[in-house]
Amino acid sequence: DGGITQSPKYLFRKEGQNVTLSCEQNLNHDAMYWYRQDPGQGLRLIYYSQIVNDFQKGDIAEGYSVSREKKESFPLTVTSAQKNPTAFYLCASSINWSGGAFFGQGTRLTVV
């Protein structure tokens, strides 16, 4: 089955620690994206990548970092510099936006 997989589903970390969220897709999509969703808020773009070894900042990139070493993988690191990291993180991929985006099931990160 083709799809996009995020892991883990729930993640707890202590304040001040970096944490990496995994996102893998087997849809052969070039473009991948990370969004953040807070209660009552829309999805906000963190980073995106249109091609391997290249990525761009989105609207709220501060305190986050990404890598795109393989087409299938686009991990997101939430660093200690992110002031408010507790949120629901969504990874997506697409061939192009006209066909819609495929989203993973999300990772709920709680920082205590």
Added chain:
Amino acid sequence: SQKIEQNSEALNIQEGKTATLTCNYTNYSPAYLQWYRQDPGRGPVFLLLIRENEKEKRKERLKVTFDTTLKQSLFHITASQPADSATYLCALETDSGYSTLTFGKGTMLLVSP
């Protein structure tokens, strides 16, 4: 920057009725507009895309309209069912020069039996 407005209040309707959700946007008119469904604790699922030169698009019980003059899209679910209860998100291409989507906050639909 592009702003998207969706009704923040939940829409409650009776099973069998038609649900109509609204998406309004400001600034420039996008080349296309998309609708997604999101269930609690899950990622959004793509439903429909409508282009600026299309007035209406249908898929089974779903219908989307796109009025670039009013800067508005309407999303209809006919013969609604309790299983249609979810949050529905409107999304437009971002106007900041790169090919990504800007999402509205979504409207929750509750269909009661």
